[in-house]
Amino acid sequence: MNEPVPVSILTGFLGAGKTTLLNRLLNSGSLSDCAVIINEFGSVSLDHLLVEQANENIVELPDGCVCCVMRGALVDTLADLLDRAQTRRIPRLSRIVIETTGLADPSPVLKALMGHPVLMGMLRLDGVIALVDAVNGSMTLAKHEEARRQVAVADRILISKTDLIADDAVLATLKADMRALNPRAAFLDMSDVVADKGLVSCGPYNLSEKDDAVREWLGEKAEHDHAPQFEHDHHAHHHHDHAHSHIQTISLVHDGAVSFGVVDAFLGQLRAIAGDHLLRLKGLVETMEHPERPLVVHGVQSLFHPPVRLERWPDSSRGTRMVVIMDGGSLDEVKRTFLALFGTPQIDMADHAALSDNPLAIAGFTVR
Numbered sequence: 001m002n003e004p005v006p007v008s009i010l011t012g013f014l015g016a017g018k019t020t021l022l023n024r025l026l027n028s029g030s031l032s033d034c035a036v037i038i039n040e041f042g043s044v045s046l047d048h049l050l051v052e053q054a055n056e057n058i059v060e061l062p063d064g065c066v067c068c069v070m071r072g073a074l075v076d077t078l079a080d081l082l083d084r085a086q087t088r089r090i091p092r093l094s095r096i097v098i099e100t101t102g103l104a105d106p107s108p109v110l111k112a113l114m115g116h117p118v119l120m121g122m123l124r125l126d127g128v129i130a131l132v133d134a135v136n137g138s139m140t141l142a143k144h145e146e147a148r149r150q151v152a153v154a155d156r157i158l159i160s161k162t163d164l165i166a167d168d169a170v171l172a173t174l175k176a177d178m179r180a181l182n183p184r185a186a187f188l189d190m191s192d193v194v195a196d197k198g199l200v201s202c203g204p205y206n207l208s209e210k211d212d213a214v215r216e217w218l219g220e221k222a223e224h225d226h227a228p229q230f231e232h233d234h235h236a237h238h239h240h241d242h243a244h245s246h247i248q249t250i251s252l253v254h255d256g257a258v259s260f261g262v263v264d265a266f267l268g269q270l271r272a273i274a275g276d277h278l279l280r281l282k283g284l285v286e287t288m289e290h291p292e293r294p295l296v297v298h299g300v301q302s303l304f305h306p307p308v309r310l311e312r313w314p315d316s317s318r319g320t321r322m323v324v325i326m327d328g329g330s331l332d333e334v335k336r337t338f339l340a341l342f343g344t345p346q347i348d349m350a351d352h353a354a355l356s357d358n359p360l361a362i363a364g365f366t367v368r
């Protein structure tokens with residue numbers, strides 16, 4: 001009988017750096033005999049395009065958040081991978097890594113796996129690795145229950161974007177916030193970690209080392225009624241909260257190339273329109289300046305990363321595909337601005353020149 005295949009869960013709030021870490025692991029060869037399951041929130045999926053390697057072991061779950069509606073699809077995908085490995089249609093798997101969406105509470109995923117006796121005969125739940133962005137981390141933990149749960153269930157917490165933090169006190173506060181949620185997890189700095197197999201291998205997931213609240217979420221009766229540091233409710237459907245909250249997503253698509261100035265103007269306008277409501281922007285853009293090298297844009301709350309260019313298009317589509325995720329605010333305004341700037345004429349709407357010549361627009365970016 002084959003040894004159970006370890007399953008690692010990679011979690012972390014929107015834009016924390018999960019795909020960046022996966023790319024480092026894939027490029028270092030550490031995941032060569034592993035399968036990677038990617039789940040994304042938003043109907044235009046980009047993550048699989050931003051993962052720099054394409055092979056049959058990288059599987060994208062269809063649109064939807066794995067913690068809510070996608071648990072059935074996850075179980076089917078795992079069963080299919082195991083079947084393909086057993087029937088030697090793919091090589092034997094040494095590990096499966098599941099990347100959750102940034103809005104996922106990982107506990108229902110863990111619970112779904114733990115509660116599936118057939119799968120658990122063939123799989124072994126290994127570590128939960130949570131990524132936390134040093135720039136937005138404390139604010140995100142304060143505002144979003146999903147982020148608190150990601151930290152609480154983790155065995156290992158990787159802190160990303162420490163290179164962007166000038167003040168050590170910010171990091172100290174973040175670590176204290178995370179300690180309050182998870183007293184035992186190891187903290188690692190993303191800029192120090194070696195991207196090898198050891199990073200995703202934490203050893204069997206050990207519930208007895210977890211906080212009472214975590215054991216309760218995972219269905220193990222806890223001694224106490226609640227743990228005060230988590231403002232979670234005990235309603236059976238707590239994990240559906242984000243589906244009914246103010247979090248909304250929009251996909252913006254445009255055919256044909258645009259100038260870099262248009263992209264720059266749109267990013268400036270987006271910051272102004274969305275303000276604190278913006279959780280995430282990511283996109284691939286065909287620019288007139290380098291049509292063969294797509295521009296990748298990333299915004300994570302108020303932090304906009306410098307756009308980068310990919311060497312080539314990851315698939316046969318061209319043009320612009322962007323996803324914007326907001327917590328409240330007006331997606332409609334974002335859409336109208338996009339249509340105006342990207343050159344889709346609309347009645348009663350400012351045109352491109354009026355918007356891009358706006359003296360209040362936020363100053364631009366340089367492209368790496």
Ligand SMILES: Nc1nc2c(ncn2[C@@H]2O[C@H](COP(=O)(O)OP(=O)(O)OP(=O)(O)O)[C@@H](O)[C@H]2O)c(=O)[nH]1
Pocket residue numbers: 012013014015016017018019020021047101102160161162163164190191280282298300305
């Ligand atoms: N400076 C810096 N940028 C980082 C670091 N980690 C990630 N980023 C940037 O953060 C942005 C978002 O990173 P992703 O890897 O796409 O984040 P993600 O968690 O996969 O995002 P979602 O799937 O949307 O939740 C990108 O522009 C990355 O280059 C880091 O340690 N330092």
